[in-house]
Amino acid sequence: MDLHSLLTHLSNQGVKLxxxxxxxxxxxxxxxxxxxxxxxxxxxxAEILLLLHQNTKDAPCRDAPWRVSTIVPAPDQRYEPFPLTDMQHAFWVGRSGVLELGNVANHGYYEIEGKDLNLDQLNQTLQQLIERHDMLRAIVLPDGQQQILQTVPAYQIEVLDLRGKDAEIVTEKIKATNIRHESSAGIQMDKASAKKVKITRLAAPHRIT
Structure with missing residues (x-):
């Protein structure tokens, strides 16, 4: 039984830790x-004790055996720096070359093929997503805090047009510009463009990476 399931089960059974x-x-x-x-x-x-100590270390008294932190919205501080979560901090530290097996950035990579793409509309839609979702405008500051930028420069999808090119050239260009390799090397997290979208136009379906 994992930790989350265990704590949920114990809570339902009236157990106090x-x-x-x-x-x-x-x-x-x-x-x-x-x-x-x-x-x-x-x-x-060990995990339970760590959670309990974290939850009670700032408590003025111990009337309750444990407490759940309350999340309070603070819209006036929306664009102020705030701490990374424990997992984010681990990823941030691990992407540096300080630790053994480090120097690899946590990243996601997707490759999609499609036909008859409206590139202007796709770019506009991506821009709307960036404007709507705060974390698409998030950066990590040098001191290890994260921050939502209120505004960022308009994002422009990079397009590589290989239509009509020889197969050998197509293969070479795709390999040279593949962002899968760039992602594993790491992206600058203190920049607003900590994301990359590229389109390769081929005689066959377009490829989006």
């Missing part, structure tokens, strides 16, 4: 903690 130094205190109705649950608690003890 509390950190007592390096020990995990379990307050449960009689008969609820089965041998399997006891084994799962032991397996995830």
């Amino acid at each position: 509390a950190a007592n130094g390096n020990s995990l205190d379990v307050d449960a109705p009689k008969g609820v903690i089965t041998p399997n649950l006891r084994s799962s608690l032991a397996e995830h003890k």
Whole structure:
């Protein structure tokens, strides 16, 4: 049982967890903690203790064994720098060459083929997405915080037109401009263009990467 499923199950059963130094205190109705649950608690003890310590370290008192952080909207701070999540921070640190097996950026790569693309309309649609979704305008600052930019320069999809070219030239050009290799090397996260969309026009269907 993974940690999320375990905590959900325990909550539904009325179980309360509390950190007592390096020990995990379990307050449960009689008969609820089965041998399997006891084994799962032991397996995830370190993770649970970490969560409990994080949730209670700033609490002025310990009336409750654990608490859930409340998310409060702050629209007036929408464009102010804010911390990375733990996972984002791990990705950010791992993309540097400081750690063994590092120097590889977390990235997503998609390649789509299509026919009769309206390139102007596609570019306009992409621009609308960027304007609508804040995280498409997010950057990571040198101090490890992230920030949503209020405005960014208009994005222009790069187009490589290989229609009518010899097969050998087509293969060479596609290989030379393939953003799959650029992604693995890393993209500058402190720039508004931390995303790349390219279109290759071929005699056959267009290719979008």
